[in-house]
Amino acid sequence: MKVRGLMYDPFNNAFIIILRDDQEKEVLPIWIGKPEAGAISFALEGVFTPRPMTHDLIKNILESSNAKVISVVITDLKDNTYFAKIHVFYGDSEYTIDSRPSDAIALALRVDAPIFATEAVIQKHSTEELDRWLDNLRPEDFGKYDA
Amino acid sequence: MDIKLSVQSVLTDPKTETQVVLLRADGNKEVMPIWVGVAEGSAIKFALEGILPTRPMTHDLLKNVLDHLGLRVQKVIITEIKNNTYYALVYVESRGSLLSIDARPSDAIALALRTHVPIYAADEVFKQRGGESLDSWLEKLGPKDSGEHTV
Numbered sequence: 564m565k566v567r568g569l570m571y572d573p574f575n576n577a578f579i580i581i582l583r584d585d586q587e588k589e590v591l592p593i594w595i596g597k598p599e600a601g602a603i604s605f606a607l608e609g610v611f612t613p614r615p616m617t618h619d620l621i622k623n624i625l626e627s628s629n630a631k632v633i634s635v636v637i638t639d640l641k642d643n644t645y646f647a648k649i650h651v652f653y654g655d656s657e658y659t660i661d662s663r664p665s666d667a668i669a670l671a672l673r674v675d676a677p678i679f680a681t682e683a684v685i686q687k688h689s690t691e692e693l694d695r696w697l698d699n700l701r702p703e704d705f706g707k708y709d710a
Numbered sequence: 711m712d713i714k715l716s717v718q719s720v721l722t723d724p725k726t727e728t729q730v731v732l733l734r735a736d737g738n739k740e741v742m743p744i745w746v747g748v749a750e751g752s753a754i755k756f757a758l759e760g761i762l763p764t765r766p767m768t769h770d771l772l773k774n775v776l777d778h779l780g781l782r783v784q785k786v787i788i789t790e791i792k793n794n795t796y797y798a799l800v801y802v803e804s805r806g807s808l809l810s811i812d813a814r815p816s817d818a819i820a821l822a823l824r825t826h827v828p829i830y831a832a833d834e835v836f837k838q839r840g841g842e843s844l845d846s847w848l849e850k851l852g853p854k855d856s857g858e859h860t861v
Contacts, residue, residue, distance in 0.1 A: 598749035599768070614795065614814050617750070617768045621754045621775060623811050628804040630779055644765065651779065654805070658778045 564591065564637070564678045566668065569604055580668065582637075582680065583652035589685050591637070593645050601666035601702040618669040627676070628653065635667035640687045712787055712830035715742065717819060720755045731819060732843065733829070735836060735840070742831060742839035743847075744788075744796055750816035757823035769820040774826070776802070784808065786818035788831040789839055 564582040567590075569675040572579050583611035584589040586679045595603070602618045604610075615623060625632065630653035639646040662670075671678050715733040718741060720730050729751030733742045753769045755761075766774060776783060784801040791797070796816040799810045813821075822829045830839070831839075 583751050598747075602768075603788050615812060615817075616814075617772065617817050620800070620811070620813050620817050621768075621772050624772075624781070624800070624802060624809075627809045627811055628779065628781055628802070646765075649771075649775070651775070653779045660771070662768060662771050662774075663765050663767075666766075666768050705839070 564680050566603070566672065566678070567608060569600060569607065575691045580665070582668075582678065584680075591679075591680055591685065591688055593637075593664050594643075595663075595665035599663070599669060602669040603665065603672065606669060610683070618666070618673055621670055622673045625651065632670060632674045633657065634679060635662070635664075635671045637664050637667070637678075639681075640684050640691060647686070667692040706708050711833045713738075713833060715788075715829045715831055715836075717754065717758060717823065717829070720746075721753050721757065721848075722751065723850075728846065728847075731816065732844075733819075733831070735831075740839070742836060743842070743844040744815050744819075746814075746816035750820060753820040754816065754823065757820060759810070769817070769824060772817075772821055773824045783821060783825040783827050785830060786813070786815075786822045787829050788815050788818070788829075788835050790832065791835055796835070811844045 564584055566580060567583045568581040570579045575594065577594050579592050580596055580603060583589065602616060605612065605616065615651060630651050633650040633652050635647055635649050637645055637647045645664045647662045647664040649662050649667050649670065651658045651660060668678060714736045716736065718732040718734045720729055720731050725747050729746050731744045731746055731754055733744065753767060755857045774838060782803040784803055786798055786800050788796055788798045796815045798815040800813045800818050800821060802809045802811060819829055
């Protein structure tokens with residue numbers, strides 16, 4: 564997946580990060596917090612900060628230890644919350660670390676690691692989206708189909 | 711000589727959302743204030759109050775990364791102040807070697823509280839601490855604003 568955009572959602576006072584697959588077939592919007600949105604936009608725009616921000620610190624610690632982020636994967640969606648895993652290679656083993664997608668993406672952009680989403684997440688996303696759409700329908704929306 | 715510090719509290723100015731972390735030297739009544747960002751301030755507050763969020767916040771992730779890889783934080787030191795900016799180092803033990811990694815004090819403190827390692831300030835830095843600027847900042851806050859925290 565590639566980061567295709569970062570938007571402000573004024574209704575929830577939150578930010579939405581838009582991920583798209585390489586074929587531009589699937590879109591995954593993920594709601595994230597303000598500091599994480601800042602961390603992602605700095606990386607997207609190549610903004611240099613005079614002091615290391617928190618995700619830069621994570622990157623610097625990994626690099627100083629010769630540990631390498633292999634990939635980050637958005638693995639699950641439960642009750643509107645996305646889950647991600649960060650895969651790190653260190654020594655001669657691979658480690659998998661639980662993360663919020665926002666932190667995983669902020670880190671991936673800094674270390675040029677690929678971002679993936681599992682098929683299951685993309686399918687679940689479409690289903691939850693449909694559920695939400697159905698939930699928001701009011702009886703009068705059905706009016707015009709009355710016999 | 712480094713001075714051992716403990717985090718006393720995090721104060722918030724509700725109008726500007728500015729956050730100040732108050733550090734106290736062991737066996738000393740003087741506090742050293744450090745201005746931090748909103749996200750870092752709440753990361754420190756969460757650790758102080760023992761709040762466990764349902765999902766790992768950024769500093770929890772930082773700790774989890776270190777734990778998973780078997781990297782051990784030994785200590786953090788606030789090393790200097792230049793142009794009103796404090797600098798810190800995080801000391802990490804990585805397979806037998808000790809790394810010192812540049813960090814903002816806010817990140818260093820948020821990490822130290824999560825990994826239960828000591829926080830130090832270089833003697834020189836502690837001497838130059840901005841007690842006066844804290845006083846004027848506190849004066850601007852009404853009594854209501856600072857009510858829930860004790861200085």
